[in-house]
Amino acid sequence: MKIDLKSKQPRRRIFSGIQPTGNLHIGNYLGAIKNWTKLQEEDDCIYSIVDLHAMTVPSNVLEIKHSTLEVTAAVIASGIDQKKSILFNQSSVPQHSELAWIFNCISKIGWLNRMTQFKEKAGKKRDNATVGLFSYPVLMAADILLYRATHVPVGEDQKQHLELTRDIAQTFNTMFHNQIDKKFFSLPEPIILGPAKRIMSLRDGMKKMSKSDISDASRINLMDEKDVISSKVKKAKTDPYPIPDNINDLEGRHEAINLINIYASFSNKNVEDILIEFSGKGFSYLKNNLSDLIINEISPLTREMRHLMNNKDEIIKILIDGSNKAQEIADVVLKDIKKIIGLNF
Ligand code: TRP
Secondary structure, eight states: OOOOOOOOOOSSEEEEEEOOOSSOBHHHIIIIIHHHHHHTTTSEEEEEEOHHHHTTSHHHHTTHHHHHHHHHHHHHHTTOOTTTEEEEEGGGSTHHHHHHHHHHTTSOHHHHHTOHHHHHHHTTOGGGSOHHHHHHHHHHHHHHHTTTOSEEEOOGGGHHHHHHHHHHHHHHHHHTTTTOSSOSSOOOEEEOOSTTSSOBOSSOTTSBOOTTOSOGGGSOBTTOOHHHHHHHHHHOOOOSSOOOSSGGGGTTOHHHHHHHHHHHHHHTOOHHHHHHHHTTOOHHHHHHHHHHHHHHHHHHHHHHHHHHHTOHHHHHHHHHHHHHHHHHHHHHHHHHHHHHHTOOO
């Protein structure tokens, strides 16, 4: 006899997560948060500050509380509205860890060995990386499938993890096909939005913009003052050639492409139109415009972040409310999963 389940497969449900690792920069903002606010207008969205993910790197742990509040403040300041979206910190919904364990038991070491992000992060000292860092994509799969999400906005660097999520969902569906009528998990699709797929360092167009880059000039932090933003944009590396009128002529000009992508993201225009607008001009001209665009968008956000960081209780209240709502969904789905496996009677 097939099992009777309580959870419903939603029509279109978005799940995404951002790690609380302090010093947020415009790469995090354009690559994730800005898209989140757009999606909440149409879809059923669940967003998580993934503190358990941040813990996979031990040096993050000491600052985790502060970083969680700061990243939540940034997300709220960017326009995530608790009436439209669910916003919570991952560790407050214990079902994530429980489902991650279940998924650990159906995932193959070979799958995880192929993850390029692990290879890059662990580097040559593989034995020194934490077990958490190794199995991190399994926790990410649990995050997504715990809400039976159908769509996941992610950056390019997370696409492989989403593939793994699909493999885990598929394995589960196949393994337990005798217990349920339909496939329990739909295979979640990536949503990769806008020109900001990968925002690169302002000092090196081949390196991702990163909070751990030793040069602060390589990134624009969300907490940077206006004059700091202008000066970083002014100093951003470019090349001596003018802006061309088509994308093909940008080939190999990594710093130029990066500045144009950043411009496109902040102006909400596409790259083609920007090239037509600026073609023949030098980068100093574009940079002046770009500084203004960034400052106009970021300054109100920075102000609101500062306000929230001075009123931490407001942030905490939002997280608690969000956690309660997330847990309501997670509890039903996890109970169904345990029933399907035979862990719950
Ligand atoms: N791994 C993602 C990152 O580092 C963060 C993340 C965790 C995530 N769980 C997720 C993103 C689930 C999307 C869906 O950027």
